[in-house]
Amino acid sequence: MNESDSILIIDDEVQIRRLLEISLTSNGYKTFFASDGKEGLTSAATHHPSLIILDLGLPDIDGLDLLVKLREWYTKPIIILTVRNSEDDIIHALDQGANDYLTKPFRSGELLARVRTAIRLNTAKTDNPVLEFGSLSIDLVSHVVRRNDEIIKLTATEFSLLSLLAKNQGRVLTHQFLLKEIWGYSYLEQTQYLRVFIAQLRKKIEENPSKPELLITESGIGYRFGF
Amino acid sequence: MKYLKREEKIPYPIITSSINQYLIVVIVIALTALFCRPLSTQQGYYIVSFILLFVVSVMAVFLGIGPILIASTLSSLVWNFLFIPPHYKFHIERTEDKLMFVSFFFIALINGVLTNRIRRQEALALEREERTNAIFELTRELSNASGINEILDVAFRDVKKYFDAASICILKEKDNSVEILARKGNGKDLSRIDFKVAEWVFRNSMRAGRFADFYNDASLTYYPMTGKRISPGVLAIEFEKPLSAEDEVFWIGYLTQISNAMEREMLSELALKARLLDESDKLYKTLFTMISHEFRIPIATIMGASDTLLISNTSEYNRTELFNEIFKASARLNHLVENLLNMSRLESGKISVHPDWCDVNDLLNKVARVLKNELERFNLKSSIPAEMPFVKLDFGLMEQVIYNLFLNACQYTATGSDINFEAYYHEGYIVIIVADNGPGFPPAMLDKVFNKFFRVDSQKTGGLGLGLSIVKGLVEAHKGRVIVENQKEGGARFTISIPTEIPDMNKISLEK
Numbered sequence: 001m002n003e004s005d006s007i008l009i010i011d012d013e014v015q016i017r018r019l020l021e022i023s024l025t026s027n028g029y030k031t032f033f034a035s036d037g038k039e040g041l042t043s044a045a046t047h048h049p050s051l052i053i054l055d056l057g058l059p060d061i062d063g064l065d066l067l068v069k070l071r072e073w074y075t076k077p078i079i080i081l082t083v084r085n086s087e088d089d090i091i092h093a094l095d096q097g098a099n100d101y102l103t104k105p106f107r108s109g110e111l112l113a114r115v116r117t118a119i120r121l122n123t124a125k126t127d128n129p130v131l132e133f134g135s136l137s138i139d140l141v142s143h144v145v146r147r148n149d150e151i152i153k154l155t156a157t158e159f160s161l162l163s164l165l166a167k168n169q170g171r172v173l174t175h176q177f178l179l180k181e182i183w184g185y186s187y188l189e190q191t192q193y194l195r196v197f198i199a200q201l202r203k204k205i206e207e208n209p210s211k212p213e214l215l216i217t218e219s220g221i222g223y224r225f226g227f
Numbered sequence: 228m229k230y231l232k233r234e235e236k237i238p239y240p241i242i243t244s245s246i247n248q249y250l251i252v253v254i255v256i257a258l259t260a261l262f263c264r265p266l267s268t269q270q271g272y273y274i275v276s277f278i279l280l281f282v283v284s285v286m287a288v289f290l291g292i293g294p295i296l297i298a299s300t301l302s303s304l305v306w307n308f309l310f311i312p313p314h315y316k317f318h319i320e321r322t323e324d325k326l327m328f329v330s331f332f333f334i335a336l337i338n339g340v341l342t343n344r345i346r347r348q349e350a351l352a353l354e355r356e357e358r359t360n361a362i363f364e365l366t367r368e369l370s371n372a373s374g375i376n377e378i379l380d381v382a383f384r385d386v387k388k389y390f391d392a393a394s395i396c397i398l399k400e401k402d403n404s405v406e407i408l409a410r411k412g413n414g415k416d417l418s419r420i421d422f423k424v425a426e427w428v429f430r431n432s433m434r435a436g437r438f439a440d441f442y443n444d445a446s447l448t449y450y451p452m453t454g455k456r457i458s459p460g461v462l463a464i465e466f467e468k469p470l471s472a473e474d475e476v477f478w479i480g481y482l483t484q485i486s487n488a489m490e491r492e493m494l495s496e497l498a499l500k501a502r503l504l505d506e507s508d509k510l511y512k513t514l515f516t517m518i519s520h521e522f523r524i525p526i527a528t529i530m531g532a533s534d535t536l537l538i539s540n541t542s543e544y545n546r547t548e549l550f551n552e553i554f555k556a557s558a559r560l561n562h563l564v565e566n567l568l569n570m571s572r573l574e575s576g577k578i579s580v581h582p583d584w585c586d587v588n589d590l591l592n593k594v595a596r597v598l599k600n601e602l603e604r605f606n607l608k609s610s611i612p613a614e615m616p617f618v619k620l621d622f623g624l625m626e627q628v629i630y631n632l633f634l635n636a637c638q639y640t641a642t643g644s645d646i647n648f649e650a651y652y653h654e655g656y657i658v659i660i661v662a663d664n665g666p667g668f669p670p671a672m673l674d675k676v677f678n679k680f681f682r683v684d685s686q687k688t689g690g691l692g693l694g695l696s697i698v699k700g701l702v703e704a705h706k707g708r709v710i711v712e713n714q715k716e717g718g719a720r721f722t723i724s725i726p727t728e729i730p731d732m733n734k735i736s737l738e739k
Contacts, residue, residue: 087581087623105557105561175583191583191584192584192617192730195584195585195586195589195617196617196732198586198589199586199588199589210588210591210592210609211592211595211596212592217589217592217593217622219593219622219623219626220581220583220621220622220623
């Protein structure tokens with residue numbers, strides 16, 4: 001973790017801001033706060049934070065609109081905070097460039113893990129052609145996947161799906177995004193393809209396919225490579 | 228209208244006899260006279276009188292009283308003029324012929340009038356009987372009808388049958404004015420309803436509108452519907468012609484029956500409303516008692532634990548314990564709020580189902596993952612066929628369903644019990660079964676399991692009793708069904724079946 005990593009929190013709830021401040025500063029992050037959308041935009045422009053935590057329910061502006069405005073120039077990670085049962089908003093936010101989401105109430109451990117992942121993904125050097133996850137390794141150049149040095153045979157599509165998820169390790173990718181990237185625009189509604197290939201991949205790469213640890217389902221939203 | 232239509236055939240008031248009947252009389256008598264001319268030269272003119280009398284009698288059966296009077300007069304004159312000597316003169320020479328002529332006239336007259344009257348009375352009796360039957364039939368049908376629309380269906384069908392009414396509309400009082408409750412017939416009549424007249428009729432309990440004494444420039448006739456305890460409203464009807472006095476009596480009898488049925492319906496509606504109000508009042512009280520009770524315990528825990536942490540020097544071990552208690556209490560509060568929110572979303576119909584292809588294995592794994600800590604103490608077994616197809620469900624909502632069923636099993640069965648999850652596809656339905664080998668439900672309470680705020684043991688604190696009603700609500704939002712039963716071998720068993728399609732796997736190109 002970089003000492004200088006700073007985080008801007010845009011949330012109108014004082015208690016949530018206090019809580020985030022304590023969890024984040026005690027883990028070495030620098031924090032800034034904004035209690036509404038307008039202040040958030042100004043603060044983001046002034047401080048250039050390494051990451052923004054954005055609550056979708058703001059008093060002055062729709063959080064999704066603010067997200068779009070921020071994304072016009074802000075390229076670093078944005079994590080959104082929402083209430084439960086708002087899959088549509090989450091999917092929309094992820095499609096609009098949010099990197100991750102958390103539903104309130106959340107556990108601080110979860111929040112810190114997401115923050116770390118988002119910052120790491122943003123700064124990680126992607127020149128290493130071999131991704132390693134414990135006993136599993138994915139060679140992006142030679143398209144070879146190994147577990148415990150044993151080669152796992154994957155089809156071309158299976159490999160594309162796995163490497164796409166693995167490259168974004170820890171980040172949730174929406175159904176639509178995955179379908180578009182792997183199969184193309186005409187397959188946006190064909191979620192059964194995704195289901196088939198995820199099920200096949202789990203059988204091949206998970207230690208226990210019925211208790212997946214790598215390919216995690218995000219209910220109604222998408223999948224996350226969860227190592 | 229049916230009765231008026233018959234009046235044309237069976238005229239009782241003289242004025243209703245048409246000009247045609249007089250023509251018929253003249254023609255029939257002329258023809259008879261022509262036919263009798265050759266006969267009278269052979270058989271004598273007395274025989275002609277019998278034939279003429281017979282003809283008049285026969286005509287009396289079919290024709291009105293006016294034509295019959297003319298027929299009697301005309302036939303006696305014709306007999307005199309053409310047959311009694313001297314011919315072609317009204318003069319009668321012989322005294323017995325004079326007597327004969329007078330008696331012929333009276334016999335023809337009396338015979339005709341009497342025949343006509345008997346027939347008329349018979350027709351009246353028949354008509355009365357038919358009307359009594361009609362009223363009886365209406366009463367029977369109305370008492371079988373349930374709901375205002377059904378009553379109106381019956382009323383309109385019968386009104387159309389007996390009175391030639393094109394449309395009928397029932398209006399009901401609302402906020403010092405009248406509004407349309409239901410209507411039958413052609414739609415354009417809606418614009419013709421004069422609410423001012425209807426209101427006047429409702430207030431004054433007098434008929435008004437077309438053919439009535441008041442507001443007779445209106446296009447419909449408005450009748451007040453009066454009941455014993457409440458006034459159901461106003462009935463507007465479109466008659467082609469004014470009703471005869473007898474039809475009016477018949478119609479009023481009819482209207483009374485319809486009014487009574489409407490009153491009955493409205494009273495039972497009022498009673499139902501009162502009962503619902505009473506029930507919702509009771510529900511409110513239960514809700515408030517339960518919420519305050521259920522919320523107080525975790526809140527007390529959080530307040531007490533944090534207060535202790537703030538003011539006293541506790542050992543590191545105790546501090547951790549207190550933090551744990553705070554965490555557990557807030558998780559419990561969170562669960563309560565989630566359930567209340569879900570319930571209110573379900574009740575207000577704000578939950579929208581987005582079915583998408585689902586891998587049931589994935590669904591089970593997801594819930595098992597979320598409930599990892601709770602399920603640790605139990606023995607979760609699953610049975611999903613290897614060739615289980617994908618099914619169309621809303622993953623997020625079904626996750627809550629399975630979550631609630633598992634949590635329910637965890638809360639009400641002893642540690643170490645079995646929780647069985649089974650899923651299969653059968654003829655257009657995805658069937659999901661969650662069963663445990665715990666104590667099951669008391670048989671008498673099985674049908675209340677899905678009720679809001681139902682808990683088997685109300686003493687035991689364990690939530691608001693919303694979990695299972697949320698399960699039912701969410702399954703029904705999927706157009707599915709959930710049933711609960713106690714298994715023979717013990718334990719509760721929930722069976723969910725939801726209609727679903729399955730993908731055509733042949734269309735998915737799987738490269739090898």
